[in-house]
Structures are given as structure tokens and as C-alpha cells.
């Protein structure tokens with residue numbers, strides 16, 4: 001039986017349900033991606049932070065685990081030129097703040113000041129080259145404008161999707177040939193814009209029609225899926241819900257934090273990356289805010305605070321230090337689940353909500 005949730009996105013991408021797992025850098029790897037695709041959604045490799053050859057390895061691992069469509073997501077933090085080397089002009093990375101070095105010491109993380117890998121134009125071009133060579137079914141840009149790579153992607157038979165936070169940015173990427181626009185609202189985990197999901201999605205739908213739009217930010221259950229469809233979206237893109245799954249590549253302590261926090265625990269900071277990023281509050285974010293320092297522009301801020309700060313929660317479970325992106329709806333997530341189970345629950349919940357909205361039924365009975 002065809003699910004009542006089937007939308008044009010399913011036909012466009014070759015998936016069963018219009019449910020997409022967001023690309024989450026270093027967290028959404030082959031295990032999560034394949035589990036979601038095998039359950040009938042769209043799994044996505046979060047390739048931001050991976051070298052070109054690591055991206056290739058992840059793509060091949062996904063292909064070992066599923067023959068269904070999947071995507072690769074990277075962030076395009078600047079106007080990446082197709083040729084030339086913009087990196088040569090990048091300023092040097094300043095040393096980390098003293099309070100951060102002290103926190104490293106407290107947690108036994110040593111004196112090594114190695115800055116985090118920079119998201120440079122060179123790295124992005126390498127990632128893109130690998131994604132094109134591997135003919136990944138779908139390319140997603142998590143930040144920035146992918147228009148410059150759309151012709152090459154289409155020539156390879158690939159689809160392109162782009163995350164945006166405003167109707168204007170949506171029009172830009174749609175004009176550039178994006179096949180799907182993902183409207184990510186303020187509610188969402190990770191890098192986020194200023195407009196709330198409920199306000200943003202219908203404005204983007206109107207701005208780029210007939211280009212299909214998916215909704216992101218604050219969707220974690222079947223009610224959210226149906227609401228997104230009611231706003232005119234043809235699919236949903238969920239990060240935080242899939243970050244709290246068995247297959248997400250992160251420390252259990254971080255997943256557990258997602259399953260116990262409420263909206264008051266979730267804030268926006270520029271302290272980790274230099275761009276507004278929604279994360280779970282911790283000692284790092286509080287000390288950063290109190291320091292009164294100005295964040296350096298991306299990618300310098302991320303490089304300055306060092307690799308070990310970024311990975312502390314994700315890899316070591318040091319939740320007081322490391323970055324823990326999570327969206328405002330995390331308070332609805334109370335258990336870490338297998339990713340396939342998340343897809344099945346979303347579908348079952350959404351299918352249960354739909355008949356309750358049937359015409360003629362009094363609101364009180366819904």
C-alpha cells in the first residue's frame with residue numbers, strides 16, 4: 001500500500017517516505033546514512049570535516065550497506081572559487097584563549113595547541129571532486145550557495161539540494177538550479193538563521209514555486225512531519241532526532257544530553273565556529289559568553305579553539321567542553337533509538353495524525 005505521506009519528493013529522489021536525515025558533520029557517517037536509507041528515508045553522509053579520501057571511504061561504505069539512494073552534505077562557508085587558491089590569503093590562526101587552555105588542562109587534554117582543520121577552499125574543492133567522481137545520487141550544501149557546481153552535478157545525473165534560512169537565499173539557489181530547497185528555521189540544531197520554521201517554510205515555498213521545498217528545524221515527531229506538509233513542504237530534514245540514535249557516530253554522553261535537555265538548555269553561540277550555531281549550553285558556552293570576546297569569522301574561530309574542543313563531547317563524552325549541536329525540539333526526544341525505528345515511528349505517527357485532521361471532524365474530537 002502506498003503511504004499517504006508519499007509526495008513528489010519521493011519520486012524525485014527515489015525514496016519511500018519524504019523523511020530525510022540531516023547531514024551532520026562527523027556524526028552522520030555510513031552507519032546512520034545506510035540505516036535511514038534502508039528504512040525508506042533518505043540517509044545523508046555529513047562530510048563536513050572529512051578529507052577528500054575520507055569522504056570517498058564513507059561513500060563506499062554506504063554502498064556496501066545499501067543499494068538505495070543517499071546523499072552527501074558539505075558546507076560551503078565562502079564563495080568557493082572553482083579554480084585558484086583562495087587559501088593563500090587566509091590570515092594566521094591566533095592562539096586559543098587562556099581560559100580554554102585551562103579547561104583543556106583540567107580535562108587532561110594536554111598542551112597541544114594544534115588548531116582544528118580549516119574548512120578551506122582547497123578542501124571543499126577536493127570534497128566536491130570526490131562526490132562528483134563517485135556520482136553520489138544527491139549532493140547537499142549545508143551552508144553557502146552551490147550554484148557553481150550544479151551543472152557538473154547534473155551532468156553526472158545527480159540531484160542538488162541546498163539549505164537556506166531566508167526566502168532571498170532560497171531564490172538564489174533555485175535560480176542556480178538546485179533541485180530541492182531545504183528551508184531551515186531558527187529552531188534547528190547546528191548553524192541556523194533568524195527566521196522560525198513556521199514563518200520561514202511557507203514564505204520559501206511561495207518564493208521558489210514550483211521548486212520543491214523541504215522543511216527543517218524543530219521537527220522530531222509525526223506531528224511535525226504533518227505540520228511541515230501543511231505548510232507546503234514536500235519533505236522534512238531532521239538533525240537532532242537522528243543525532244540521538246544508536247548509529248550516530250558520537251559519544252553516548254552527548255546522545256544522553258539530547259534525551260534529557262529542555263528548551264532552556266539550548267542556546268545560540270558563535271564561540272565554536274564563528275557563525276550562529278544552536279547547541280546545548282555547557283561550561284564552554286557560558287565561559288565564552290562571559291569573556292565578552294568577539295568571535296573570529298568562520299573558519300578562523302573554529303580553528304582557533306582547536307580540534308580537541310570540537311571533539312570533546314562527540315568523541316570523549318566531555319559534555320562541559322565540546323560542541324553539542326541540538327535544536328529547540330530536543331525536549332520532545334526522551335530516548336536514544338535505532339535510526340530505522342525513528343523512521344518507522346515518524347511514519348506511523350504522521351499517518352495517525354492525518355485522519356484526525358479529516359474534514360468534518362469537530363476540533364474538540366481530534
Ligand SMILES: Cc1cc2nc3c(=O)[nH]c(=O)nc-3n(C[C@H](O)[C@H](O)[C@H](O)COP(=O)(O)O)c2cc1C
Nearest residue numbers: 022024025142188189190217218238239240325327
Ligand atoms: C549535531 C548536528 C550537526 C549538524 N551539522 C551539520 C552539518 O555538518 N551540515 C549541515 O548542513 N547541517 C548540519 N546541521 C543542521 C542540520 O542540517 C539541520 O538543518 C538541523 O539539524 C534541523 O533542525 P533540527 O535539529 O531541529 O532537526 C547539524 C545539526 C545537528 C543537530
